[in-house]
Amino acid sequence: MKTMIGVIGGSGLYDIDGLEGAAWQKLDTPWGAPSDEVLTGTLDGVPMAFLPRHGRGHVHSPTSVPYRANIDALKQLGVTDVVSVSACGSFREEMAPGDFVIVDQFVDRTFAREKSFFGPGCVAHVSVAHPICERLAGLCYEAARTTGVSVHMGGTYLAMEGPQFSTLAESKLYREVWGCDVIGMTNMPEAKLAREAELDYASIAMITDYDSWHPQHGEVDVSEIIATLGANSANARDLIAQLPALLGPERAACPQGCDRSLEFAVMTAPDQRDPTLVAKLATVAGRVL
Numbered sequence: 623m624k625t626m627i628g629v630i631g632g633s634g635l636y637d638i639d640g641l642e643g644a645a646w647q648k649l650d651t652p653w654g655a656p657s658d659e660v661l662t663g664t665l666d667g668v669p670m671a672f673l674p675r676h677g678r679g680h681v682h683s684p685t686s687v688p689y690r691a692n693i694d695a696l697k698q699l700g701v702t703d704v705v706s707v708s709a710c711g712s713f714r715e716e717m718a719p720g721d722f723v724i725v726d727q728f729v730d731r732t733f734a735r736e737k738s739f740f741g742p743g744c745v746a747h748v749s750v751a752h753p754i755c756e757r758l759a760g761l762c763y764e765a766a767r768t769t770g771v772s773v774h775m776g777g778t779y780l781a782m783e784g785p786q787f788s789t790l791a792e793s794k795l796y797r798e799v800w801g802c803d804v805i806g807m808t809n810m811p812e813a814k815l816a817r818e819a820e821l822d823y824a825s826i827a828m829i830t831d832y833d834s835w836h837p838q839h840g841e842v843d844v845s846e847i848i849a850t851l852g853a854n855s856a857n858a859r860d861l862i863a864q865l866p867a868l869l870g871p872e873r874a875a876c877p878q879g880c881d882r883s884l885e886f887a888v889m890t891a892p893d894q895r896d897p898t899l900v901a902k903l904a905t906v907a908g909r910v911l
């Protein structure tokens with residue numbers, strides 16, 4: 623299978639440079655419009671698509687990001703591997719602002735978002751026990767190491783609804799009781815939807831702050847976050863530039879099965895399926911419907 627890398631850029635990362643034949647493409651999906659146009663082109667001979675999660679100019683809140691449309695749009699373009707880049711708070715002293723963490727697990731505390739492509743008339747259940755593609759995460763780690771940024775392999779990302787930051791009690795709960803490592807507002811349901819769409823998905827958390835638990839840092843505020851976002855985004859651009867050479871132009875099947883997650887997932891009998899929903903699912907699940 624031909625590789626196509628999809629990058630979803632978070633806060634502070636609204637475009638990337640260096641793409642050959644770069645063009646912003648307007649796409650539509652059965653789930654509405656994506657966050658913005660998608661920047662497509664080629665880097666080191668590998669096709670790439672970049673989508674700013676909040677839109678250029680940071681228009682979407684974490685709750686209003688059209689997660690389903692974003693994943694559908696990337697799949698429409700032929701993306702095989704999705705790399706998410708996100709600004710995150712840290713629950714660990716050693717995961718300091720400016721560091722990158724290659725996420726490997728999630729706790730999903732979001733509650734005001736559409737979380738599945740499926741529903742009444744076409745029900746499906748995929749596994750998200752291991753929500754991150756290990757192969758892709760390993761390559762992101764290698765890419766980060768090449769850039770010289772301080773990078774940590776593995777970490778549990780707490781996805782909160784926002785848009786307000788956590789209370790001190792929540793911050794301590796997530797850190798001390800639940801054992802989470804980083805906190806953000808956007809990787810869920812994005813990771814779940816990528817799995818439903820049979821896309822490899824990895825997430826790079828760029829640490830911007832210590833949330834509110836740290837006795838020496840007090841409460842988090844956006845000015846502190848913006849102060850670290852500039853350097854983080856420059857490192858993220860360097861990391862992204864390494865990915866095509868590391869992934870290569872051809873992909874073997876995912877050893878973990880991320881690209882076949884729907885194989886046994888659809889429960890609704892073919893004669894009971896809602897044709898309207900089945901039509902909407904053509905891009906993400908057409909392979910099995």
Ligand SMILES: CSC[C@H]1O[C@H](OP(=O)(O)O)[C@H](O)[C@@H]1O
Pocket residue numbers: 631632633634675676683684707708709710784806807808809844847
């Ligand atoms: C600017 S701080 C809060 C904001 O930043 C993160 O967004 P993203 O994950 O897209 O980088 C966080 O989740 C909040 O949406």
Ligand SMILES: Nc1ncnc2[nH]cnc12
Pocket residue numbers: 709710711712782787788805806807830831832833834842847
């Ligand atoms: N402390 C924090 N909580 C939630 N999202 C964030 N994004 C950046 N820092 C954050």
